[in-house]
Amino acid sequence: MLTVENLVAGYGAVEVLHGVSLSIRKGQILSIVGANGAGKSTLLNTISGFIPIRSGDIRQEGRSIAKQAPAVIARAGIRHVPEGRRVFSELSVEENLQLGGYGQPKAVVQARIEHIYELFPRLLERRGQAAGTMSGGEQQMLAIGRALAADPKVLMLDEPSMGLAPLVVAEIFRLICRLRDEMGMGILLVEQNAKAALRIADLACVLSLGKVTMHGTGAELLHNPDVVDAFLGGH
Ligand code: ATP
Secondary structure: OEEEEEEEEEEOOEEEEEEEEEEEOOOOEEEEEOOOOOOHHHHHHHHOOOOOEEEEEEEEOOEEOOOOOHHHHHHOOEEEEOOOOOOOOOOEHHHHHHHHOOOOOHHHHHHHHHHHHHHOHHHHHOOOOEHHHOOHHHHHHHHHHHHHOOOOOEEEEEOOOOOOOHHHHHHHHHHHHHHHHHHOOEEEEEOOOHHHHHHHOOEEEEEEOOEEEEEEEHHHHHOOHHHHHHHOOOO
16 A cells, blocks of 8 residues: 655755665554664654655555655545644644544544544543643544544554553554554554564564664564564563
8 A cells, every 4th residue: 555665865964764665555554663763753754745755756555655745645645643742732632633634524524533532432531621631641542533533544653652651552552453453544653662563563674774674574573583682672
């Protein structure tokens, strides 16, 4: 569904991604793990169109979206939940969700929001609450819910577990699995929490210094001694 080929991108004189290739299908979770500064966020921001591509290609369902504006890429069905879950803190949960479907027919978006409430009952309980007054875990659910309001085909999640307590992290990861299993979504997951990310991954890769240095199934990487030493705290 989404294919990235030999992607090169960076900031000013600095090249950060040196030819990254990956692909993701419907109903698959692809987890990307890597050290701080490996280029994980840069990769997601480049796919989203926020950072220009220097060379390579990105295709969504066979059509190149390289060099398109972020709004065009979003309309092609790719939604990005950035690091730090930026919800509109003054607005209510429901208003945040409505904004996620901005530009699409109101009744269609409202039906999606009802479905999002089924997936995240916590958001339903708090539909009128100002987003900024919710817990970190609830704000992360809202940030994901807002992306879902646009009915994406591919969801890109940047560090959804950041700063959350272990029980909340487990809940977020269960939800991510439901999005794959019940909605058939393709999910690109960037995580520092490598163990959790590899456990739920169908496919996974390690990004080091802007290059994919290992790839395989989630289980293969979870048991790979080099990955264990580098990212899973060794044994
Ligand atoms: P982290 O987990 O720490 O966020 P990451 O793997 O997501 O790491 P990136 O944030 O993509 O890594 O950063 C990759 C490299 O690009 C780093 O060397 C970083 O300093 C650099 N970089 C990131 N953003 C910018 C920017 N806006 N301008 C210049 N350099 C940047």
